[in-house]
Amino acid sequence: MVIGTPVTPLSKIGRTPSRVPGSRRTTPSKFREEKILVTIRVRPLSPKEQAAYDLIAWDFPDEQTILSKNLNHERHTGPYSFDYVFDPTCSTSKVYEQGARDVALSALNGINATIFAYGQTSSGKTFTMRGITESAVNDIYEHIKFTTERDFVLKFSALEIYNETVVDLLNRESGSLRLMDDPEKGIIVEKLVEEIVNDGQHLRTLIGTCEAQRQIGETALNDKSSRSHQIIKLTIESSIRENSGRVKSFLATLNLVDLAGSERALQTSADGTRLKEGSHINRSLLTLTTVIRKLSGGKTSGHIPYRDSKLTRILQPSLGGNSRTAILCTMSPALSHVEQSRNTLCFATSAKEVVTTAQVNMVIAEKQLLKHLQKEVSRLEAELRSPDPSASPCLRSLLIEKERKIQQMEEEMNELKRQRDLAQSQLELERRSKELKGSDHHGPSCQVVKCLSFTTENEQVSGGSLSTTTLGRKKLLDRQAAIRRSTNSTNPSMLVHEIRKLEMRQRQLGDEANHALQLLHNEFASRRIGSQGATETIANLFAEIKELHKISCVPEQPFEIKDKASLKEEIARLRSQENNIASLEQKLENVQRSIDELVMHLPSCQESADLRTPKKKKVLPFNLSNTSNMPNIIRSPCSPMSPSSEIENRTPEYNNGDSFCSQKRTPIRRTDSNCDTPGSRHSNSVNMKKMQKMFKKAAEENIRSIKAYVTELKERVAKLQYQKQLLVCQVLELEANEAASDEADITDQPPLSWHLVFEDQREQIIMLWHLCHVSLVHRTQFYMLFKGDPSDQIYMEVELRRLTWLDQHLAGLGNASPALLGDDPADYISSSIKALKQEREYLAKRVSSKLNAEEREMLYVKWDIPPEGKQRRRLQLVNKLWSDPLNMENVRESAEVVAQLVGFCETGEHVSKEMFQLNFVCPSDKKTWVGWNLISNLLHL
Numbered sequence: 027m028v029i030g031t032p033v034t035p036l037s038k039i040g041r042t043p044s045r046v047p048g049s050r051r052t053t054p055s056k057f058r059e060e061k062i063l064v065t066i067r068v069r070p071l072s073p074k075e076q077a078a079y080d081l082i083a084w085d086f087p088d089e090q091t092i093l094s095k096n097l098n099h100e101r102h103t104g105p106y107s108f109d110y111v112f113d114p115t116c117s118t119s120k121v122y123e124q125g126a127r128d129v130a131l132s133a134l135n136g137i138n139a140t141i142f143a144y145g146q147t148s149s150g151k152t153f154t155m156r157g158i159t160e161s162a163v164n165d166i167y168e169h170i171k172f173t174t175e176r177d178f179v180l181k182f183s184a185l186e187i188y189n190e191t192v193v194d195l196l197n198r199e200s201g202s203l204r205l206m207d208d209p210e211k212g213i214i215v216e217k218l219v220e221e222i223v224n225d226g227q228h229l230r231t232l233i234g235t236c237e238a239q240r241q242i243g244e245t246a247l248n249d250k251s252s253r254s255h256q257i258i259k260l261t262i263e264s265s266i267r268e269n270s271g272r273v274k275s276f277l278a279t280l281n282l283v284d285l286a287g288s289e290r291a292l293q294t295s296a297d298g299t300r301l302k303e304g305s306h307i308n309r310s311l312l313t314l315t316t317v318i319r320k321l322s323g324g325k326t327s328g329h330i331p332y333r334d335s336k337l338t339r340i341l342q343p344s345l346g347g348n349s350r351t352a353i354l355c356t357m358s359p360a361l362s363h364v365e366q367s368r369n370t371l372c373f374a375t376s377a378k379e380v381v382t383t384a385q386v387n388m389v390i391a392e393k394q395l396l397k398h399l400q401k402e403v404s405r406l407e408a409e410l411r412s413p414d415p416s417a418s419p420c421l422r423s424l425l426i427e428k429e430r431k432i433q434q435m436e437e438e439m440n441e442l443k444r445q446r447d448l449a450q451s452q453l454e455l456e457r458r459s460k461e462l463k464g465s466d467h468h469g470p471s472c473q474v475v476k477c478l479s480f481t482t483e484n485e486q487v488s489g490g491s492l493s494t495t496t497l498g499r500k501k502l503l504d505r506q507a508a509i510r511r512s513t514n515s516t517n518p519s520m521l522v523h524e525i526r527k528l529e530m531r532q533r534q535l536g537d538e539a540n541h542a543l544q545l546l547h548n549e550f551a552s553r554r555i556g557s558q559g560a561t562e563t564i565a566n567l568f569a570e571i572k573e574l575h576k577i578s579c580v581p582e583q584p585f586e587i588k589d590k591a592s593l594k595e596e597i598a599r600l601r602s603q604e605n606n607i608a609s610l611e612q613k614l615e616n617v618q619r620s621i622d623e624l625v626m627h628l629p630s631c632q633e634s635a636d637l638r639t640p641k642k643k644k645v646l647p648f649n650l651s652n653t654s655n656m657p658n659i660i661r662s663p664c665s666p667m668s669p670s671s672e673i674e675n676r677t678p679e680y681n682n683g684d685s686f687c688s689q690k691r692t693p694i695r696r697t698d699s700n701c702d703t704p705g706s707r708h709s710n711s712v713n714m715k716k717m718q719k720m721f722k723k724a725a726e727e728n729i730r731s732i733k734a735y736v737t738e739l740k741e742r743v744a745k746l747q748y749q750k751q752l753l754v755c756q757v758l759e760l761e762a763n764e765a766a767s768d769e770a771d772i773t774d775q776p777p778l779s780w781h782l783v784f785e786d787q788r789e790q791i792i793m794l795w796h797l798c799h800v801s802l803v804h805r806t807q808f809y810m811l812f813k814g815d816p817s818d819q820i821y822m823e824v825e826l827r828r829l830t831w832l833d834q835h836l837a838g839l840g841n842a843s844p845a846l847l848g849d850d851p852a853d854y855i856s857s858s859i860k861a862l863k864q865e866r867e868y869l870a871k872r873v874s875s876k877l878n879a880e881e882r883e884m885l886y887v888k889w890d891i892p893p894e895g896k897q898r899r900r901l902q903l904v905n906k907l908w909s910d911p912l913n914m915e916n917v918r919e920s921a922e923v924v925a926q927l928v929g930f931c932e933t934g935e936h937v938s939k940e941m942f943q944l945n946f947v948c949p950s951d952k953k954t955w956v957g958w959n960l961i962s963n964l965l966h967l
């Protein structure tokens with residue numbers, strides 16, 4: 027039978043706290059107050075009593091109550107209530123189970139316990155205690171047998187108090203032993219032999235020896251009357267080794283006390299020695315009764331006469347002290363002993379009011395540990411006050427680590443500052459450009475982000491992530507090129523419809539580019555400025571734009587898709603378009619470069635303008651009064667987003683009839699309209715120098731404005747390209763679905779090659795997560811969910827595309843035109859880094875609750891985290907998570923740890939693949955994308 031932890035009935039919990047004599051000997055952890063467990067055992071009538079036709083004088087209406095039968099027609103005695111009342115039929119094992127076991131086994135858990143039998147002579151104390159002791163010994167060894175995680179040491183000692191003399195029952199020769207007050211341990215019996223118990227049998231032998239040594243005498247009531255109080259003391263120490271390596275020990279004593287019986291000299295017919303014994307017995311029992319009575323009155327201070335007898339001195343801790351206590355009161359049922367029985371019941375009634383305050387006793391070693399820890403704390407405090415790196419290697423390495431981090435942070439700050447300065451200057455440019463554009467808030471710049479433009483394979487990516495490794499970056503550049511090349515798809519009608527829409531926009535872009543070029547041409551032609559080179563450049567640009575227009579011109583077709591063959595045709599057409607888009611991009615690049623060249627020519631323009639002053643006089647469209655309207659005059663051409671009504675060039679106030687300025691939607695016509703107008707004639711009277719200066723300024727601004735616009739066009743083409751790629755992703759998804767029903771479709775994607783592709787893509791994704799400061803939780807979820815299953819293909823592709831795009835965006839932030847980012851671009855990166863930092867802090871808080879001590883320790887050792895400061899270690903631990911994108915071991919372990927910290931498992935109980943949905947909705951809809959959200963929200967995807 028396995029012995030469980032003893033439990034005290036709630037009803038036993040007392041109210042009155044009491045002093046704890048003897049509690050100083052060990053380190054108590056917590057104490058609990060409870061009343062003494064008091065039970066009554068009534069033995070059967072003895073043969074002698076039966077022979078004398080004695081009657082049973084008591085009734086037992088229930089298990090808790092006893093009352094007299096009123097056989098002599100006297101008044102009723104009782105009823106008396108106790109924790110249990112055992113009638114003459116009850117076995118000793120039942121008495122043990124209900125009246126002693128719980129208390130006795132407390133000693134196994136470091137709580138002192140005392141069980142004693144009290145009663146009139148010959149009432150059955152020794153009989154009962156013998157059975158109790160035997161059962162307790164059995165239970166204790168049973169418990170030890172099944173509690174393998176703890177080491178137990180049992181020590182045995184025994185004494186008797188005979189005629190107020192304490193005698194060692196294991197060593198009678200030692201004579202009378204003295205009682206001593208020990209400040210730590212309370213009352214101790216000097217020189218009392220304590221023997222270590224080997225096993226249960228050894229213990230039984232020792233108990234037997236003591237019984238044999240005990241003073242027994244024959245009285246009229248009992249042939250073998252105990253003439254002394256016997257106390258068997260079992261000290262139980264148990265130790266357990268905790269995870270921390272600290273040994274935790276409990277120490278408690280179980281006292282098994284068999285008191286001598288109270289007796290009446292008359293009844294026992296005692297004389298001589300027996301009379302003397304009886305008088306000592308009675309006196310000590312009287313003291314015990316007094317002590318119990320006083321304690322039961324709730325007295326915790328004041329005089330309690332413990333010292334009036336050796337019995338009460340020794341039992342002091344058990345009576346209202348640091349002990350759980352059970353008193354078994356035995357009585358004869360006989361009518362002839364009813365008076366003594368009443369006394370016993372009175373004693374029991376008092377005893378049940380006594381409250382003890384038992385505590386779990388930790389072994390003194392804990393105090394030593396505490397002292398040691400205090401010393402350690404003082405030492406560390408002193409070290410912190412005057413850090414001496416040479417004194418502690420750990421501290422030194424921490425300092426080095428800190429310095430390294432500070433340096434790294436400084437570098438990051440410098441980089442961010444650099445990016446901020448760059449962005450500020452770009453913002454300044456944008457501001458000026460906006461001033462020129464006046465109230466037009468609907469132009470393409472409102473919709474487009476500069477960074478959408480793709481880099482070529484050979485192009486250097488500037489302003490990229492701070493911790494990019496060359497290897498990782500090179501792979502990503504390769505990937506970007508690969509993405510541009512990749513187009514393989516089938517063609518559902520919906521997608522074709524989408525693609526056609528995009529193509530329409532593409533055509534519009536071509537138109538706008540054309541307009542831009544014409545405007546540029548007109549600017550130069552009408553002013554007759556620029557060199558021969560500039561004229562040639564413009565001519566070339568025209569040709570290119572024409573070409574561009576031709577490319578993007580797709581004949582309108584109905585979108586209806588009839589069968590699979592036509593789907594394939596459409597896809598094939600799209601594939602051919604891919605190159606056209608690339609070439610469109612290239613051409614816009616050329617346009618931009620050409621414009622750059624023209625801007626370079628501006629100083630010479632000024633010179634030539636000065637030289638041709640007389641001619642210019644005739645053609646100058648401006649005078650001083652219309653400078654405020656200049657932004658309206660030199661606005662960019664309309665975009666598909668801009669309503670035509672907003673793009674008209676307003677007529678300057680003072681030149682209402684000016685043909686140049688009054689043209690609507692067609693600034694080109696300015697060249698056709700002769701500047702020999704009333705306005706121009708009026709300008710002849712204006713100071714020529716001032717006009718020249720103004721013209722030069724206007725031309726400059728105009729060209730810059732066109733340049734900015736072409737940049738935007740380029741961006742929009744890039745975005746178009748990206749949108750097309752996303753559509754291709756969707757086609758891939760459909761293909762994957764189709765594959766389930768049509769195996770032939772996947773024959774060109776053998777499992778082996780997919781596996782290799784998967785590994786490659788995963789490495790790239792991991793690197794991109796790192797570069798783009800993507801949330802660790804997102805990384806972990808994705809990593810755990812997608813393990814290379816063929817159905818993961820589309821998810822991998824999409825994740826890669828998203829990240830590639832985002833990475834390009836971040837890399838382009840440093841040199842992109844501000845194009846309505848609105849805020850400081852450096853903020854985007856820093857806010858992502860900040861979000862990641864917050865996420866790490868959040869994870870650090872979960873380390874101690876989600877990882878057990880062993881797991882933590884293992885990771886600390888594995889990741890070389892010095893043993894300094896719990897909190898610091900946790901933070902260092904989470905800082906190592908997902909910190910090395912090239913180390914797949916680190917990646918795998920990081921994913922496992924983060925999964926454990928946030929509490930999701932590989933089976934995807936809390937996450938699903940659908941979370942990484944393919945329809946490219948704004949990622950802000952996804953709850954888990956902490957870092958990604960911040961960035962992508964800003965991109966207006």
Ligand SMILES: Nc1ncnc2c1ncn2[C@@H]1O[C@H](COP(=O)(O)OP(=O)(O)OP(=O)(O)O)[C@@H](O)[C@H]1O
Binds near residue numbers: 146148153248285
């Ligand atoms: N519950 C019982 N069932 C049967 N016999 C019992 C029971 N209790 C006691 N006896 C018998 O009664 C007699 C007296 O018991 P015991 O010696 O235990 O009394 P005691 O209270 O210890 O007396 P004393 O104080 O004189 O030592 C013994 O012969 C014992 O076997």
